[in-house]
Amino acid sequence: MGNIGEFVKTADYKSEKHVPVIECPSGLKKGEASDVVVSVGKEIAHPNTTEHFISWIALYFKPEDGNIYNLGRAEFLSHGESVKGANEGPAYTDPVACFRVKLEEKGKLVAVSYCNIHGLWESEVDVSF
Amino acid sequence: MGNIGEFVKTADYKSEKHVPVIECPSGLKKGEASDVVVSVGKEIAHPNTTEHFISWIALYFKPEDGNIYNLGRAEFLSHGESVKGANEGPAYTDPVACFRVKLEEKGKLVAVSYCNIHGLWESEVDVSF
Amino acid sequence: MGNIGEFVKTADYKSEKHVPVIECPSGLKKGEASDVVVSVGKEIAHPNTTEHFISWIALYFKPEDGNIYNLGRAEFLSHGESVKGANEGPAYTDPVACFRVKLEEKGKLVAVSYCNIHGLWESEVDVSF
Amino acid sequence: MGNIGEFVKTADYKSEKHVPVIECPSGLKKGEASDVVVSVGKEIAHPNTTEHFISWIALYFKPEDGNIYNLGRAEFLSHGESVKGANEGPAYTDPVACFRVKLEEKGKLVAVSYCNIHGLWESEVDVSF
Ligand SMILES: [Fe+3]
Numbered sequence: 001m002g003n004i005g006e007f008v009k010t011a012d013y014k015s016e017k018h019v020p021v022i023e024c025p026s027g028l029k030k031g032e033a034s035d036v037v038v039s040v041g042k043e044i045a046h047p048n049t050t051e052h053f054i055s056w057i058a059l060y061f062k063p064e065d066g067n068i069y070n071l072g073r074a075e076f077l078s079h080g081e082s083v084k085g086a087n088e089g090p091a092y093t094d095p096v097a098c099f100r101v102k103l104e105e106k107g108k109l110v111a112v113s114y115c116n117i118h119g120l121w122e123s124e125v126d127v128s129f
Numbered sequence: 130m131g132n133i134g135e136f137v138k139t140a141d142y143k144s145e146k147h148v149p150v151i152e153c154p155s156g157l158k159k160g161e162a163s164d165v166v167v168s169v170g171k172e173i174a175h176p177n178t179t180e181h182f183i184s185w186i187a188l189y190f191k192p193e194d195g196n197i198y199n200l201g202r203a204e205f206l207s208h209g210e211s212v213k214g215a216n217e218g219p220a221y222t223d224p225v226a227c228f229r230v231k232l233e234e235k236g237k238l239v240a241v242s243y244c245n246i247h248g249l250w251e252s253e254v255d256v257s258f
Numbered sequence: 259m260g261n262i263g264e265f266v267k268t269a270d271y272k273s274e275k276h277v278p279v280i281e282c283p284s285g286l287k288k289g290e291a292s293d294v295v296v297s298v299g300k301e302i303a304h305p306n307t308t309e310h311f312i313s314w315i316a317l318y319f320k321p322e323d324g325n326i327y328n329l330g331r332a333e334f335l336s337h338g339e340s341v342k343g344a345n346e347g348p349a350y351t352d353p354v355a356c357f358r359v360k361l362e363e364k365g366k367l368v369a370v371s372y373c374n375i376h377g378l379w380e381s382e383v384d385v386s387f
Numbered sequence: 388m389g390n391i392g393e394f395v396k397t398a399d400y401k402s403e404k405h406v407p408v409i410e411c412p413s414g415l416k417k418g419e420a421s422d423v424v425v426s427v428g429k430e431i432a433h434p435n436t437t438e439h440f441i442s443w444i445a446l447y448f449k450p451e452d453g454n455i456y457n458l459g460r461a462e463f464l465s466h467g468e469s470v471k472g473a474n475e476g477p478a479y480t481d482p483v484a485c486f487r488v489k490l491e492e493k494g495k496l497v498a499v500s501y502c503n504i505h506g507l508w509e510s511e512v513d514v515s516f
Pocket residue numbers: 018046052053115116117118
């Protein structure tokens with residue numbers, strides 16, 4: 001085991017705005033396309049400014065047996081920047097990602113998010129059918 | 130104007146499975162967080178196998194005045210690969226992305242998708258409030 | 259042909275700092291691993307600040323016959339941001355990417371770069387052995 | 388501390404082909420642009436086939452004091468895929484990334500790489516001037 005894990009924080013999303021929240025609005029069904037929504041700031045909104053924003057969210061699946069899979073990753077790239085100056089632009093992208101996945105085994109979903117000034121955060125949910 | 134545009138194809142998504150479809154289920158409201166869903170294969174499913182899959186979808190916003198913004202990008206990374214062999218793995222990610230955006234000006238949304246063997250495809254919708 | 263190409267600018271990199279420069283220091287050899295370096299700001303440096311930076315560079319290969327391939331993409335994610343404020347942070351990533359590729363056919367390399375406030379830019383070089 | 392760290396493996400790159408190798412050919416100088424090359428398979432080549440490949444490498448900087456920064460990330464997207472079938476295509480991207488960074492503080496560089504069937508791997512080097 002390496003060290004990157006030491007630098008990935010977690011907490012209760014209800015009190016810590018950086019923690020990604022994993023939701024499966026229609027449940028996860030074995031071998032069927034299922035939507036997984038991952039958001040940051042569900043309970044306490046995270047800032048979205050040119051200087052401070054969520055940069056990306058990645059979703060992983062760790063089957064009970066076998067190596068971890070990176071299911072997907074969403075980048076949030078617009079944060080009010082503009083030739084007129086910071087926070088003067090016409091476009092902002094908020095930290096919500098959805099992934100449509102088909103999983104054939106039990107295991108865990110792990111979401112990792114990255115704030116450009118507060119680092120790496122994670123959360124997880126069990127996958128059981 | 131450069132040349133990459135020559136290599137990005139478009140068509141009617143109802144007859145061509147590669148074309149990204151842009152949908153705003155609750156509409157786009159000026160300056161308010163609005164969901165934009167971009168999917169490939171809405172009418173005719175695209176394959177999702179270890180050998181042939183949609184790799185990513187990017188979403189751009191071109192305001193009427195001003196430069197284009199890359200709002201976000203979603204990567205689809207699991208396609209049935211496994212130590213057991215191609216298409217034997219427990220995880221598949223389908224080509225659906227959602228972006229929660231706040232737009233302050235009129236313009237166009239442009240989605241670009243990439244198939245690992247059929248190249249670049251695009252579609253667009255107008256943004257007017 | 260779609261519209262994204264209309265929004266991708268090009269120019270002479272010697273007078274326009276946004277244009278990506280494609281270099282193959284040891285040449286491109288058919289079927290052999292060859293390094294392709296793509297940089298923005300080679301002649302006139304581009305700013306790298308929290309408010310204005312090059313966000314990513316993507317490299318494509320268009321074989322003479324056949325669809326375009328996205329060889330790779332590099333993201334530049336640190337631009338001086340910090341909990342202390344913009345441009346007070348300890349880390350900056352400059353817009354230089356390298357790709358080690360093996361190409362079996364003639365065609366074109368096309369690089370696309372994205373500035374967070376000045377949009378999309380491209381350049382290309384021929385691949386001939 | 389969360390759990391993703393449990394799923395990131397490390398080892399000696401000389402005996403384990405997945406471990407990313409971090410090299411700074413000209414050294415790291417405080418506050419000066421310095422090249423960091425990260426590669427997988429330096430001693431024992433990793434396969435690069437349609438079914439088995441290195442998908443991406445990410446580079447992080449953890450200053451002694453303060454949160455971790457994601458300096459950059461490189462995606463390797465072509466692995467011989469083709470409309471003719473797996474491993475019949477004209478393009479392959481090998482797992483080598485370079486990052487040009489400017490670091491103002493001591494700390495650690497941490498590289499993470501992802502194999503599409505063997506999961507997450509990491510290595511690190513100290514940053515001291
Ligand atoms: Fe934050």
